[in-house]
Amino acid sequence: MTIRLTLKPVNTNVVAVHQADGLHVGNLKRIGSLWKFKAVGYASDGAVEPGCGPLTLQHNALFDEPEEASVNQRLAPHL
Template sequence: MTELTLTEVNANVHSVHLPSGAHVGNLKRIGAVWKFKAVGYDATGAVEPGGGPLTDQHNMVFDAPDTDAMNTRLGCWL
């Protein structure tokens, strides 16, 4: 299983990264709900919202920004 890391951007957003440092999404608080927002990049480096290796998990709901929960639920998809 790949170990994902969370980096706090602000009180409502945490970025999600692979061990290589590659950005694969964000965990965003929308109202009272935390949702994973997948992110990919095209050949020119432009952001593809909802894309990338975790595209099928886009909008997965979490209770809070928790690294263990992210790895349990998302890491198995990598």
Template sequence: MSMPLTLKNLSEQVVSVHLDNGDLVGQLKLIGGVWKFKAVGYTADGHVVPGGGPLTERHNMTFTALDEAMVNAGLMGR
């Protein structure tokens, strides 16, 4: 089964979250023992908008484990 989001490790405490077309939509950061989603979007001229983008309603969602299926279910509402 294909998942709409993929995770890419940036460090032990930060994972980037990408749409299936490769676009960055946020990061998961390990904070206080839980993974917290930080949404990101961009303005028309390419400036970063923290908390913005297509998953802005999911900004600050937390996950107890770094599991791609769990993250997809939570962030994509499936």
């Protein structure tokens, strides 16, 4: 499998999700014992647009853990 998304820890409860070219497309946020994907996009002025971007339809997808292979398996096909 080609890695199209990379994970970058922000803190103990947030992991940023980036495309291979570095574009930030969302975050995994720990909510209880699960991790929830929160899509983000950017307006033309650079403002963050929560729930938008190339992975809008995957907003709120649940993960057991922030693991790159599983994130790629579930999210990368939607890019």
